[in-house]
Amino acid sequence: MSDQGSGYAAASEIRNRIDTTTPHSARFWNYFVGGKDNYEVDREIGDQIKEIFPGLVDVAVTSRHFLGRVVRHLVVEQGVRQFLDIGTGLPTADNTHDVAQRFAPDARIVYVDNDPLVLTHARALLTSTPEGRTAYLDSDLTDPDAILEAATATLDLSQPVALMILNTLGHFPDQERTRSLVARLMSGLPSGSYLTICDGTATSEGMIAASEAYNKSGAVPYHVRSVAEIEGLFGDLELLEPGIVRVTDWRPGADDAPFEGPAVDAYGGVGRKA
Numbered sequence: 001m002s003d004q005g006s007g008y009a010a011a012s013e014i015r016n017r018i019d020t021t022t023p024h025s026a027r028f029w030n031y032f033v034g035g036k037d038n039y040e041v042d043r044e045i046g047d048q049i050k051e052i053f054p055g056l057v058d059v060a061v062t063s064r065h066f067l068g069r070v071v072r073h074l075v076v077e078q079g080v081r082q083f084l085d086i087g088t089g090l091p092t093a094d095n096t097h098d099v100a101q102r103f104a105p106d107a108r109i110v111y112v113d114n115d116p117l118v119l120t121h122a123r124a125l126l127t128s129t130p131e132g133r134t135a136y137l138d139s140d141l142t143d144p145d146a147i148l149e150a151a152t153a154t155l156d157l158s159q160p161v162a163l164m165i166l167n168t169l170g171h172f173p174d175q176e177r178t179r180s181l182v183a184r185l186m187s188g189l190p191s192g193s194y195l196t197i198c199d200g201t202a203t204s205e206g207m208i209a210a211s212e213a214y215n216k217s218g219a220v221p222y223h224v225r226s227v228a229e230i231e232g233l234f235g236d237l238e239l240l241e242p243g244i245v246r247v248t249d250w251r252p253g254a255d256d257a258p259f260e261g262p263a264v265d266a267y268g269g270v271g272r273k274a
Contacts, residue, residue: 086140
């Protein structure tokens with residue numbers, strides 16, 4: 001079963017919110033992972049950044065693989081059946097619900113994003129198994145209380161939930177505010193819940209240059225953090241092994257093809273709420 005969720009607007013209103021004159025992070029990322037839901041302005045800045053730092057494409061692709069491994073681990077090894085995915089981005093292959101319901105058809109997933117183009121595709125692409133449920137909320141991280149309240153229409157917040165925030169927190173450059181927003185969301189989830197974060201990191205001159213070029217394009221700026229700053233967002237949660245590592249190094253499975261490219265500038269991890 002799939003739910004439109006709260007915050008759905010009329011189609012004409014959604015179209016009016018789509019700005020095709022400046023790059024947008026969701027569409028830009030979609031271009032990097034080989035999707036087709038982007039505009040010329042996104043492809044232009046994408047090509048410029050590829051010239052500056054080709055490694056950003058690896059960041060996009062390997063972060064997607066990280067998502068799949070995390071969801072598989074949480075479902076199969078930890079028994080998680082509920083996911084709250086904030087900063088969904090444009091649907092591609094192996095979205096959170098695709099992976100979760102592959103291993104647990106009764107899994108429930110709530111996606112949260114405030115991008116109008118994501119919203120239009122969410123209607124068609126975020127489907128569900130008959131046993132499970134998916135829903136989409138037109139909201140963002142700045143209103144954690146509203147997200148938690150709306151999520152209760154699909155999720156049982158008395159049972160563990162995996163909060164997923166991937167390649168999203170760079171839109172919030174202030175470390176303390178970001179930490180506070182994440183902590184507020186986790187405070188509304190019960191013991192045994194999990195937090196997953198991954199993001200691009202300021203771990204090479206190329207990545208920093210790519211971030212600066214993107215921020216000069218007119219798009220909403222995206223801030224790359226240090227690895228220590230990413231770890232700090234987990235607060236007092238218990239980090240699962242191997243901790244905060246490059247996304248390519250987080251629990252690669254025996255069936256996963258080894259990543260043979262240069263070290264990626266993206267780190268992530270998973271924390272558990274006691």
